[in-house]
Amino acid sequence: MLINTVSESPEETQQVGMQLGKLSQPGEVFLLVGGLGVGKTCLTQGIAWGLGIEGYAASPSFVLINQYRGRLPLYHIDLYRLDSIEEVTEVGLDDYLYGNGVCVVEWAEKAWAVLPRENLTVEMSFFSDTSRSITLKPNGKRYVEMISQLSITQRAKEGKRWSLP
Amino acid sequence: MNVLGIETSCDETAAAVVQNGTQILSNIIASQVDIHSRYGGIVPEVASRQHLLTMIPIIEDAMSQAQARWSDLDAIAVTNGPGLAGSLLVGVNMAKAIAMAQGLPIIGINHLEAHIYANWLEGRAPDFPVVCLIVSGGHTDLVLMRGHGDYQLLGRTRDDAAGEAFDKVARILGLGYPGGPAIEQAAVDGNGTTHHLPRAWLKGTDDFSFSGLKTAVLRLVQENDDISVANVAASFQESVVDVLVSKTMDAARRLGARQVLLCGGVASNRLLRQTMAQRSPIPILIPSPILCTDNAAMTASCGYFRLKAGETSGWDLDVEPNLRLA
Numbered sequence: 459m460l461i462n463t464v465s466e467s468p469e470e471t472q473q474v475g476m477q478l479g480k481l482s483q484p485g486e487v488f489l490l491v492g493g494l495g496v497g498k499t500c501l502t503q504g505i506a507w508g509l510g511i512e513g514y515a516a517s518p519s520f521v522l523i524n525q526y527r528g529r530l531p532l533y534h535i536d537l538y539r540l541d542s543i544e545e546v547t548e549v550g551l552d553d554y555l556y557g558n559g560v561c562v563v564e565w566a567e568k569a570w571a572v573l574p575r576e577n578l579t580v581e582m583s584f585f586s587d588t589s590r591s592i593t594l595k596p597n598g599k600r601y602v603e604m605i606s607q608l609s610i611t612q613r614a615k616e617g618k619r620w621s622l623p
Numbered sequence: 624m625n626v627l628g629i630e631t632s633c634d635e636t637a638a639a640v641v642q643n644g645t646q647i648l649s650n651i652i653a654s655q656v657d658i659h660s661r662y663g664g665i666v667p668e669v670a671s672r673q674h675l676l677t678m679i680p681i682i683e684d685a686m687s688q689a690q691a692r693w694s695d696l697d698a699i700a701v702t703n704g705p706g707l708a709g710s711l712l713v714g715v716n717m718a719k720a721i722a723m724a725q726g727l728p729i730i731g732i733n734h735l736e737a738h739i740y741a742n743w744l745e746g747r748a749p750d751f752p753v754v755c756l757i758v759s760g761g762h763t764d765l766v767l768m769r770g771h772g773d774y775q776l777l778g779r780t781r782d783d784a785a786g787e788a789f790d791k792v793a794r795i796l797g798l799g800y801p802g803g804p805a806i807e808q809a810a811v812d813g814n815g816t817t818h819h820l821p822r823a824w825l826k827g828t829d830d831f832s833f834s835g836l837k838t839a840v841l842r843l844v845q846e847n848d849d850i851s852v853a854n855v856a857a858s859f860q861e862s863v864v865d866v867l868v869s870k871t872m873d874a875a876r877r878l879g880a881r882q883v884l885l886c887g888g889v890a891s892n893r894l895l896r897q898t899m900a901q902r903s904p905i906p907i908l909i910p911s912p913i914l915c916t917d918n919a920a921m922t923a924s925c926g927y928f929r930l931k932a933g934e935t936s937g938w939d940l941d942v943e944p945n946l947r948l949a
Binding site: 493494495499500503514516517520521524525526538587 | 830
């Protein structure tokens with residue numbers, strides 16, 4: 459089971475995130491996959507709002523982890539700067555990933571091997587100049603249940619796809 | 624009054640002794656930039672371990688260069704947020720240990736506020752109210768300061784900080800880390816009007832956004848194989864500076880500021896300094912580049928003014944990684 463949709467604007471991407479944030483339970487892990495500019499931080503802003511966190515969750519690229527206090531703690535992790543599994547393990551993420559908060563990991567593709575097997579993988583890519591393709595892939599029963607509760611119109615439109623490096 | 628400042632919020636281990644909040648007796652900075660450059664940025668665990676190694680020698684250097692003994696100090700000021708938790712802990716615990724051993728008062732300092740105080744170290748006292756633009760790798764904050772300790776946060780970045788945008792675009796262009804100096808260098812031979820890159824004005828707010836600009840640069844580079852890196856770097860820099868300067872000027876005009884203060888690592892960018900100076904009808908204050916990047920003299924200066932206002936911290940002073948200015 460997976461959900462495939464197309465977001466026509468940053469606001470729509472935030473809306474998807476907000477639904478995920480509202481449905482989140484302790485220990486939730488969202489792994490975001492996709493290159494620069496596909497809307498990963500934008501989706502996370504929505505997740506934060508869904509958890510009752512005010513303001514904009516800004517990019518954690520510089521500090522690697524931002525923490526927020528909402529209905530549940532949110533750990534916004536960004537592996538953008540890291541290039542190998544060794545570097546990721548050096549950072550020491552396990553306390554967050556296996557804790558009781560909600561973890562959102564940007565650039566998760568850099569560290570599959572050390573990230574929890576049970577997760578909701580969100581693949582994002584360019585669909586056009588202004589729209590983005592979003593695919594939700596649940597890994598584990600709780601995540602299958604989670605996405606079955608989402609109200610997202612599935613739209614796998616034909617369109618120009620941008621190749622990313 | 625002599626204050627020992629300690630700063631370890633990110634990847635610089637720094638200590639300084641400052642007299643009366645304005646006179647630098649010593650200002651020692653050990654940068655980890657070489658260590659982190661292989662990661663293309665800062666790695667928290669590596670940073671805190673490095674702080675542990677360099678902290679004591681740096682403090683000893685700061686004391687000996689200031690020709691100060693422990694008995695010459697009146698207080699210790701230490702950055703306790705915002706920043707990386709593990710890094711902040713090294714500085715805060717070191718400060719507590721010295722303060723306890725020497726019987727000195729201690730004061731926890733907000734790193735963003737400290738950046739503003741770099742201006743007091745340049746031998747001039749700003750004329751309130753001032754609008755401050757704090758631009759660095761982790762922050763892009765626009766702040767109204769009505770007096771010492773009296774701040775109003777006007778706006779901040781909603782996504783990428785200005786310095787982060789420099790780092791990411793430098794990586795897209797294959798220019799290396801840190802991105803600020805790399806882009807500035809590449810832009811020297813470029814024409815900033817070649818590509819008109821987007822500017823996110825976010826009208827009606829003092830917030831910033833640099834994420835769309837980053838994406839625009841990525842697309843531009845992907846779609847044009849033999850594009851001039853120098854022209855893209857120059858056009859990108861042009862766009863960031865235009866937004867930073869225009870929004871700062873708007874706020875200063877609207878709020879009747881007497882001066883504009885520019886601080887943080889990105890404030891060492893020459894185009895930003897020049898453009899701000901050209902377009903501002905009111906005086907602008909910018910610290911020299913060495914005081915723009917992270918240092919402990921600014922921490923000590925800020926500490927002096929806080930202590931003068933009768934504030935101190937207790938032994939329960941803790942690190943606050945997400946500390947905000949207002």
